[in-house]
Amino acid sequence: MAVEVTKVEEVLTGRVETYWYLVGKRLRKHKLAMISLVVLIIIILACVVGPYLSPYHVAELGSTEEVMQPPSLKHPLGTDELGRDVLTRLLYGGRISLMVGFSSVFSALVVGIVVGAYAGYYGGILDTILMRFTDIMFSIPVLPLLIVLASVIPGAGVWKIILVIAIFGWMTDARIVRGMFLSLRENEYVEAARAIGVSNNRIIWRHILPNSLAPIIVSATLGVGGNIIYEAALSYLGFGVMPPTPSWGNMLQNAQYAMAIAPWLVWSPGIAMFITVLAFNYLGDGLRDAMDPRLYR
Amino acid sequence: MERGEVLLDVRDLKTYFFTDDGVVKAVDGMSFTIHKGEVLGLVGESGCGKSVASMSIMQLVDVPGKIVGGEIIFKGEDLVKKTPEQMRKIRGAEIGMIFQEPMTSLNPVYTVGDQIMEAILVHQDVSEEEAKKKTIELLRLVGIPEPERRFNQYPHELSGGMRQRVMIAMAMSCNPDLLISDEATTALDVTIQAQILELMKDLQRKTGMAILFITHDLALVAEMANSVAVAYTGKIVEYGDVYSIFKRPRHPYTYGLLSSVPSLKTEKTKTPLPAIEGMVPNPYRMPSGCHFNPRCPFATERCRKEMPELAEIEPGHLVRCFHPVAVEKEANA
Numbered sequence: 112m113a114v115e116v117t118k119v120e121e122v123l124t125g126r127v128e129t130y131w132y133l134v135g136k137r138l139r140k141h142k143l144a145m146i147s148l149v150v151l152i153i154i155i156l157a158c159v160v161g162p163y164l165s166p167y168h169v170a171e172l173g174s175t176e177e178v179m180q181p182p183s184l185k186h187p188l189g190t191d192e193l194g195r196d197v198l199t200r201l202l203y204g205g206r207i208s209l210m211v212g213f214s215s216v217f218s219a220l221v222v223g224i225v226v227g228a229y230a231g232y233y234g235g236i237l238d239t240i241l242m243r244f245t246d247i248m249f250s251i252p253v254l255p256l257l258i259v260l261a262s263v264i265p266g267a268g269v270w271k272i273i274l275v276i277a278i279f280g281w282m283t284d285a286r287i288v289r290g291m292f293l294s295l296r297e298n299e300y301v302e303a304a305r306a307i308g309v310s311n312n313r314i315i316w317r318h319i320l321p322n323s324l325a326p327i328i329v330s331a332t333l334g335v336g337g338n339i340i341y342e343a344a345l346s347y348l349g350f351g352v353m354p355p356t357p358s359w360g361n362m363l364q365n366a367q368y369a370m371a372i373a374p375w376l377v378w379s380p381g382i383a384m385f386i387t388v389l390a391f392n393y394l395g396d397g398l399r400d401a402m403d404p405r406l407y408r
Numbered sequence: 409m410e411r412g413e414v415l416l417d418v419r420d421l422k423t424y425f426f427t428d429d430g431v432v433k434a435v436d437g438m439s440f441t442i443h444k445g446e447v448l449g450l451v452g453e454s455g456c457g458k459s460v461a462s463m464s465i466m467q468l469v470d471v472p473g474k475i476v477g478g479e480i481i482f483k484g485e486d487l488v489k490k491t492p493e494q495m496r497k498i499r500g501a502e503i504g505m506i507f508q509e510p511m512t513s514l515n516p517v518y519t520v521g522d523q524i525m526e527a528i529l530v531h532q533d534v535s536e537e538e539a540k541k542k543t544i545e546l547l548r549l550v551g552i553p554e555p556e557r558r559f560n561q562y563p564h565e566l567s568g569g570m571r572q573r574v575m576i577a578m579a580m581s582c583n584p585d586l587l588i589s590d591e592a593t594t595a596l597d598v599t600i601q602a603q604i605l606e607l608m609k610d611l612q613r614k615t616g617m618a619i620l621f622i623t624h625d626l627a628l629v630a631e632m633a634n635s636v637a638v639a640y641t642g643k644i645v646e647y648g649d650v651y652s653i654f655k656r657p658r659h660p661y662t663y664g665l666l667s668s669v670p671s672l673k674t675e676k677t678k679t680p681l682p683a684i685e686g687m688v689p690n691p692y693r694m695p696s697g698c699h700f701n702p703r704c705p706f707a708t709e710r711c712r713k714e715m716p717e718l719a720e721i722e723p724g725h726l727v728r729c730f731h732p733v734a735v736e737k738e739a740n741a
Contacts (some may be wrong), residue, residue, distance in 0.1 A: 130516065236470065299507055300515040305468055307500030307527040307578055308505075321517045 134325075144180050144397020147390035152310065154387055158209055161202035170195065171202045171299075179373045189375040191365070201379050204357035208384070211273055211342045211358065216334040218277035220327065223284025223318070224225040230285070231292025232315050245282045253279050254348070261350040269358075272351055276338055287330055290321030298322075325402035329395050336391030339384060359384045412444030414481075416586055417464070421463045421478035423457075432691040434460040434473070438641035439718070442586065447612065447619040449633030449650070451626060453664070455688050457642040458622045462588045465620070467495045483585070501531040508591040510572035514563035520574045521547075521559030527581040546577040551607055558612060569575050569600035573607065580611060582714030587612075588620045593628065605632060626669055630654055638662045641689060641699040644718060648725035658721055658732035660704045698729070706731045 131151035138144055162169065177194040180186060230241040257275060264271050282339040295301065296319060304318050339359070345351035346360030354361055359380040423435040424659070435457040442448045450458050463469050463479055467487055480487040487495065499505075507513045514523060521543055528539040540559070550573040563571055572592065579587055589608065593601040599618035609632065612619055621632050629636055629650070636653045638646040638661065646659040657663045664684040686703035689695055697714050701707040710730055718728045 299509050299513040302468070303505075303507055303513045303575070303578070304515070304526075305499070306466055306505040307581075308496045308498070308530050309500075309526065310496060310530075313530075318515050322515070 115176070128256075134398075134401045138397055140396035141400060143393045144401075147393040147397070150386065150390045151394065154205065154390075155209060158202050159206035162199060165199040165202065167194065167196040167199045169200055169357060174214060179369065179376075181373070182375055184232060188379045189373070191373075191376055192369060197376065197379055200357040200362060201359075201383055204359050204362050204380065205383060205387075207269060207352055207356060207358040208339050208360065209387075211269060211276070211352070212335040212339040214273045215276035215338045215341075216331050218273060219280035219334070220284050220331055222277065222281035222325060224327070225287050226281065227285040227288025227290075228292055228315050228320065230317065231289035232311070234293075234294055238289070241285075245285050248279070249282050251279075257350055258348075259347065269352055269356070272342060272345060275345070275350075276341055280338065284327065284330055284334075288323060288328050292319055293321050295319045309381075319368070329399045329402065332391055332395035332398055336388040336395070339388055339391075343384060412446070414441055415444045415446075415483065416442040416620070417479075417481040418461070418465070419479045419481065421461065421464055421480060421677065422476045423460050423469055423473060424476050425473045427472055430692045433642050433694070434691070435464060437478070438639065438642065438644055439478075440637045440644060440647065442618045442620060444585070445612075445616045445618055446635065447621055447633045449629035449636045450622045450639060451622060451624065451629055451636060453624060453688055453697055455641075455691065456639040458639050459590055460642075461639070462505070462590050462620065465588065466499055466503065467492075468499075486694060497531070500527055500579075500584075501582040502584055503581070503586045504584035505588040505590065506572070506575045506579050506592040508594050510568050510575055510595060511576055514571055516563055516738065519560050519562055520571075521561075524574065524578050524581055527578045531582045542581070543577075546581055547574070549580070549611070550574070550577045551603075552577075567600075568596055569603065570656035572596060572600075572604055572731070574608065576604070576611070580615075583615060584617055586618050586620065588622070590622045590625070594623070594625070601628075626665060638665070641691075641694060643699070643728065644726075645700065645728045647718065652722070652725045657726075658725070658727040658734075659700075659729045660706055660731075660733055661700050663733045664703075706733075 128397050172193050172195060177186075177190050179192055180194075182189045186196050186198065188201060191197055191200070226245065230238040257279075260275055260278075261271070264274070290376045292315075301314060301318060304314050309318070342351055342358060343360030343363060346358055347364045349364075351360050352358040354365065362380040363377065363384075366373070366380070370377055418438060418440050421438045422433070425434055432603050438457065438461055440448060440450070450461065451602070452458050453633075460469065464475055465487065467490065469475060470601065473669040475488055478488070481503075486561070487498070490498070514520065518526075521540070524543040524546060525536070525539045528542055529536070534542070535574075544555045544559055547558055552558050552570060552573050558566070558570075563574075566574065575592075586619075587608075592608075592621065593604050596604060605628065608619065611617070619632070621629065625630060633650050635649050636647070637644050638653070638659065640661050646653065646657065646662045653662065654666065657666050661684070664682070667682045668684060670681055673674045684703055685705075689699060695702050695712075697710075697712040698704070698707070698716055701711040704711065708731065714730075716728050716730050721727045721732055
């Protein structure tokens with residue numbers, strides 16, 4: 112029935128109903144996900160453009176009268192212990208936090224997809240080796256190792272944090288991708304592709320991967336939020352983004368010493384992070400519902 | 409009928425599956441020959457090894473399956489000895505294959521045009537432009553109306569029959585010498601099935617390719633094939649040209665299969681349709697002697713002890729039976 116209905120719509124509108132078109136259509140019906148998407152776009156735009164519009168520089172120190180001032184017209188979110196404008200730092204820190212979130216998810220995804228794809232497609236010994244390695248990575252207590260890694264890897268740049276988060280973040284993706292490949296490789300179209308002489312690599316990347324994108328996208332969306340929290344935790348322990356570069360994580364850490372006298376220093380990065388992570392989670396949920404293959408036709 | 413030179417010679421092929429519960433001899437000493445331009449029908453029930461035989465020819469048998477013996481001589485060369493890379497170049501280019509499920513044999517995320525183009529681009533050194541042109545020609549060749557529009561459509565926008573035509577276009581894209589059709593029309597309804605068969609016959613006449621036509625449907629074999637091989641539990645039990653098999657089936661199994669096809673006569677007399685007693689034996693516990701003996705009305709002590717050889721009973725007609733049926737079957741087709 113559903114097929115006929117969509118067919119009729121196709122004829123009427125002359126529009127081809129591809130899978131992604133249907134996903135978009137269903138996502139638009141998911142109110143919470145759409146609100147989240149709008150909120151995220153606003154946050155991302157503000158973080159990207161904001162620091163250019165602000166009259167203050169991130170590391171610009173204020174005069175002694177401007178130290179730890181509560182929110183005012185001049186400084187809408189107040190100033191910190193060095194007299195720096197919190198709003199400017201919040202937007203700039205958002206850039207860093209979002210960049211850490213996106214880049215670490217992307218790097219982890221690349222590793223996870225490669226490991227999962229080869230393990231799931233070839234199976235056998237390769238699968239055993241790769242998945243046992245994944246299990247080992249999963250069972251490593253991350254925090255002690257992070258302390259070691261933070262001292263071993265030279266430099267204090269943001270890239271180090273991205274790398275560290277990615278190294279410990281690819282295993283879930285690898286398992287998801289492996290699971291998808293295990294079931295998708297049994298599909299007749301894979302057999303058919305082999306029967307026309309398509310090479311294994313081409314089958315993996317061109318035929319199976321595009322069909323396993325849905326759970327990967329969902330996992331990545333949820334992952335961005337998770338990794339923002341992760342960065343905050345690392346920064347809180349002093350292994351994250353190093354000041355004076357602000358991130359939401361180290362702004363929070365910085366604020367704890369002055370919590371009693373300057374609570375606005377905690378509220379701004381805390382709420383920013385809360386809203387962002389929540390929005391990523393709702394968007395991820397919405398995408399999961401929209402991409403559910405059981406709802407497809 | 410004048411026969412061309414031998415294109416494919418399968419000799420004593422053995423493909424076993426090594427499972428935790430034991431070894432399944434899916435194909436156990438199968439031999440058959442396909443000449444250039446010939447259509448060989450490979451018939452049998454589910455589980456008789458006909459699909460595994462076709463996957464063995466393509467060298468696409470996956471673990472736990474393994475070809476443990478025999479030769480597959482294609483154009484004078486043994487496919488079993490080919491490296492995966494050599495085999496990849498043969499698949500699609502020299503041997504094409506169509507599958508049972510047209511609904512799922514196409515990748516849902518690419519347009520049908522893209523998928524046929526891929527088959528061309530993998531094997532031929534042509535530009536995308538030429539490949540696209542050739543794809544549209546192929547779509548026209550397999551009887552798809554408005555090929556230019558269909559080129560950009562996704563599989564889910566096509567009907568089952570259309571998709572099977574696309575699969576045939578893919579298989580035909582490099583002018584293969586051999587087309588393997590593994591139950592290619594089983595999933596289609598009868599009128600579409602007739603159209604697809606007609607298309608395959610037509611293409612076969614035009615290009616002179618050989619077809620290995622795998623099916624469980626005897627009526628289709630009678631319509632399509634020049635020769636017939638009847639498979640049972642991984643072995644060929646009867647082999648011959650289509651007329652002698654349908655006119656004078658000598659193996660009790662073939663005889664039983666032919667009798668269980670309803671004809672206009674059986675309906676008139678209201679007699680129940682004769683069926684072959686019993687079940688296909690458990691692949692883990694094959695009966696000793698002739699594998700058909702528990703179901704065979706003519707089985708004797710010897711049948712329970714010894715496996716008969718595939719022997720020529722009349723010129724070009726081979727039977728694996730100690731007690732071949734001597735009755736002439738009334739023509740009911």
